[in-house]
Amino acid sequence: MSETLELPWPVPDTRSPLLADQFADMHDLVRDLVIPPGLPQAAESMLTTARELIRLSYYRYEFMMIGAATSIIAIETALSDRYGRKTLAAHLKKAHADGLITEEQYDLLNSCGRPIRNQYAHGGLTHAALTPPMAVGIVHTSITILAHLHATPGPSAT
Template structure:
């Protein structure tokens, strides 16, 4: 687990990692693994963003990429596209059943782990 990750994010990342392992037997777990890894990123982003409160994720991404400088442009782009689209689609019932092969999920989960590591390594905002 990334050093300095809040316990909640670390727990969610451990679940994502195990789901990804199991997805080689059940492809549906790939999607859930991606979803969990993105939730971990949001936990850390919320933890690192000043006055995050209950702001919507899009606002956190914009704030993190702008004045606060918490996110790089690459991270913000990734989060805006994958996190918001995948997470929102599932959370709001627009995507009720999505299956992806593990080979597609691995880079997404890996990127989420990398972003969590980078956010935790950066000085707190």
């Protein structure tokens, strides 16, 4: 007779009081992270996953950082489609120079988002310090940029 191992119901992370009093309050945190229609399926899926990871960070705080990193990876993919294979840093500089992202967006993505993405990609994202407003800001910026990128015809990669 085989025994079934059932996982326990999720319990709030001990740091959850920093986020919300109860899980239902997490909806307010991500309420403005609206995925616009018309994005390619891959971008829509990654952004939805990023948003939901932030919502679920009530149960595992690190999900917030992984959500932010996921949204940065979605931007990196879109910029690679637009500019060809380069580093994320080079893509962000080019997108800023081309006026696709503002100075504020560039600063947020380059100084906060890019290091989080790098830590996540290289297995170092375990104790990154990221506040809920910063995580939401990164995902919101990612949504804005991807909506803009997919609404604007891109130059051929050179």
